[in-house]
Amino acid sequence: MEQNNPQVDLQDEVTQTEPATQAGEVMPSAEELLQAAERKAQEHYDAWMYAKAETENIRRRSAEDVSKAQKFAVERFSNEMLAVKDSLEAGLAVETASVESFKSGMELTLKQLSSVFDKFHITEINPVGEKLDPHKHQAISMVPNELPANTVVSVMQKGYALNDRVLRPALVLVSQGQ
Numbered sequence: 001m002e003q004n005n006p007q008v009d010l011q012d013e014v015t016q017t018e019p020a021t022q023a024g025e026v027m028p029s030a031e032e033l034l035q036a037a038e039r040k041a042q043e044h045y046d047a048w049m050y051a052k053a054e055t056e057n058i059r060r061r062s063a064e065d066v067s068k069a070q071k072f073a074v075e076r077f078s079n080e081m082l083a084v085k086d087s088l089e090a091g092l093a094v095e096t097a098s099v100e101s102f103k104s105g106m107e108l109t110l111k112q113l114s115s116v117f118d119k120f121h122i123t124e125i126n127p128v129g130e131k132l133d134p135h136k137h138q139a140i141s142m143v144p145n146e147l148p149a150n151t152v153v154s155v156m157q158k159g160y161a162l163n164d165r166v167l168r169p170a171l172v173l174v175s176q177g178q
Contacts, residue, residue: 080116087112117160125159125170127152136161138169144177149177 005076089153091105116131117123125136132150136159145153150174159170 020042041112077116077120080119083111084116121163122167123161125161126155127170127172128155129157132172132174136166136169137172140171140176141173143173145175146178147175149175151175 067157074125087105087109089098091102091109094101094105097105127133129147130152131148131177132152137152138159140156144153147153151174152170153172153175155170156173160167
């Protein structure tokens, strides 16, 4: 196994610039060895500074990317919601509307909103008949009922989850049991 000897490397560098004499190799002087060592040290320092600057640039670009991702994370969702807002505004702009036309317009807008929710994996939490789960449900009150204790009897307000993470728990009434 061959080991690198820094003095031999420096001597090789110096002897490449010095011609050989009649007896063979010329031994470099201490001055030449020092200059070669200084050149090598400067090369290593320059490489280190370049690597340090590159690392700082990567760190800065990463921080900017994270900042932009946070700032514009809801852009796609917002664009989809604009269509729902347009539908609501169009429904309100109708001057000669009947109750039936308002109802059908609201149903269509609700269908559009549900489509946006599906697209972005926002799911409804509607736990009627399920056992109370404090991670997904918030019990408002207990009511007498034939169902087993802590069973959801009715939902006062639906909850919603985004990719299985609760955005808002469902507000529920639970059974006291017998």
